Amino acid sequence: NAGVTQTPKFQVLKTGQSMTLQCAQDMNHNSMYWYRQDPGMGLRLIYYSASEGTTDKGEVPNGYNVSRLNKREFSLRLESAAPSQTSVYFCASSEVGADVTDTQYFGPGTRLTVL
Amino acid sequence: LAKTTQPISMDSYEGQEVNITCSHNNIATNDYITWYQQFPSQGPRFIIQGYKTKVTNEVASLFIPADRKSSTLSLPRVSLSDTAVYYCLVGYYNQGGKLIFGQGTELSVKP
Numbered sequence: 001n002a003g004v005t006q007t008p009k010f011q012v013l014k015t016g017q018s019m020t021l022q023c024a025q026d027m028n029h030n031s032m033y034w035y036r037q038d039p040g041m042g043l044r045l046i047y048y049s050a051s052e053g054t055t056d057k058g059e060v061p062n063g064y065n066v067s068r069l070n071k072r073e074f075s076l077r078l079e080s081a082a083p084s085q086t087s088v089y090f091c092a093s094s095e096v097g098a099d100v101t102d103t104q105y106f107g108p109g110t111r112l113t114v115l
Numbered sequence: 116l117a118k119t120t121q122p123i124s125m126d127s128y129e130g131q132e133v134n135i136t137c138s139h140n141n142i143a144t145n146d147y148i149t150w151y152q153q154f155p156s157q158g159p160r161f162i163i164q165g166y167k168t169k170v171t172n173e174v175a176s177l178f179i180p181a182d183r184k185s186s187t188l189s190l191p192r193v194s195l196s197d198t199a200v201y202y203c204l205v206g207y208y209n210q211g212g213k214l215i216f217g218q219g220t221e222l223s224v225k226p
Contacts, residue, residue: 004158033214035216040123040218041218042202042216042217042218042219043159043202043216043219044216045214045215045216048214058214059215090158090159092158103149103161103164104149104151104159104161104204105161106158106159106160107158108156108157108158109156109157109158
């Protein structure tokens with residue numbers, strides 16, 4: 001039981017490049033989340049998926065797209081990376097639904113640098 | 116506007132009790148308060164969750180006053196291994212359903 005896994009662990013991009021961050025969970029959870037973490041800003045919600053087939057914007061969605069590929073996988077795409085997107089990205093999942101404050105289980109994070 | 120506020124940092128010594136307060140003025144009636152712990156280069160990890168009054172588990176207690184506009188995480192007898200960043204998470208469901216983390220409190224435990 002690996003919990004929540006994220007790939008890659010580290011990535012360096014040039015401005016304007018695109019990439020997809022992958023997240024998978026093996027706990028049969030319904031909800032999945034993408035956060036970014038910046039110094040002094042804490043964790044900010046980018047997008048979440050309350051259930052398979054649904055996605056909703058969080059606090060800072062601009063510049064990102066997401067896909068809930070199936071119940072296990074939730075990907076985050078940067079179409080045209082900008083230096084302001086340099087951050088650590090965390091994926092999380094929770095058992096029930098995103099309409100309650102359910103316990104979230106986090107992945108190890110992806111450290112992204114955009115030059 | 117939804118906002119979750121915590122102190123940026125705290126210092127303590129081994130064996131002391133540490134109390135970290137989170138302010139969440141606009142919490143909705145049905146929202147829970149959840150606290151997470153994060154070590155460097157790791158994702159946050161669940162510590163405790165509560166709705167009102169007091170909740171206690173094997174690692175911490177959570178105190179929530181009647182007006183629920185704040186909450187206090189209490190760590191009894193901290194050790195060096197409790198040095199970490201602690202986050203408060205609240206759902207503001209009367210403001211579009213947003214889950215808002217506090218900025219995090221960096222706790223440093225000294226010998």
